[in-house]
Amino acid sequence: MSTNPRYDLSAVLAKLFYGDESDEKLDQTLDRLVSTNFTQRINGQVYNREAYGPHVREMRQMVTGNGELRVIEEVRQGPAIAGRYIFGFDTAGGRVEFESHVFAEIDDEEKVVRLVEVARQISPQDSAEIVTPIQTAG
Template sequence: MSEEIDLPAVLSELLFGDESTEPLETTLDRLITPTFVQRINGAVYDRVAYIPHVREMRQLVVGGGELTVLEQFSAGSTIAGRYLFRMVPAQGPGMTFESHLFARVEAGRIDRLVEVARQTEDGDFLSAS
């Protein structure tokens, strides 16, 4: 059975969301399962540990940001992709991360994210074209 979600939209909402419009816990209830786990570059976050992680990421993007999909594939309840995250802090230069993400979806919400990410310099990644 195919589980339809817009993974880039979910990731953008998590990373660039604003708690003044919706409490983070409410956002998480809509977007991730109670059993959610993220593994990123060796660190493991269960749902409880994910809350401060998301808040920390959101603080890094108070100046704005964007997500670009380089490649994305889905099969059934899994999605794999390569994305660029551009993060603009309140002060200082922006940062870009290339992220390879593998997601599992259950009942229209993300249950697992496995991610390998690295900070990039302009032009040091391979485009999807």
């Protein structure tokens, strides 16, 4: 399993969800970044590698511009990465932001094997405390 501390999960997530197929076809992006035995669980829905491509494509189609991903917190231990992220993007209906808690596993080839995600939409009225990392004693 990968222990590369330079592995950038947020860059991988941004490439998947904000990638432009005129630069690289989605199938090529998935082959480069996601393991063949990949599984994602998000808010109770489970996707295998075959079902993940259409899910990513659907997400990409929602974005009309200004996609950004902010890392709030990220912790790594060996091949495991856990993080809190804010996904923001413009849609035909206006600006949308999600707070997402992601647990990932990376293989030796530095491809994502597993993503477990819980996400919820946030609004501009939500407290700034949402985007403040939790401080731990220590």
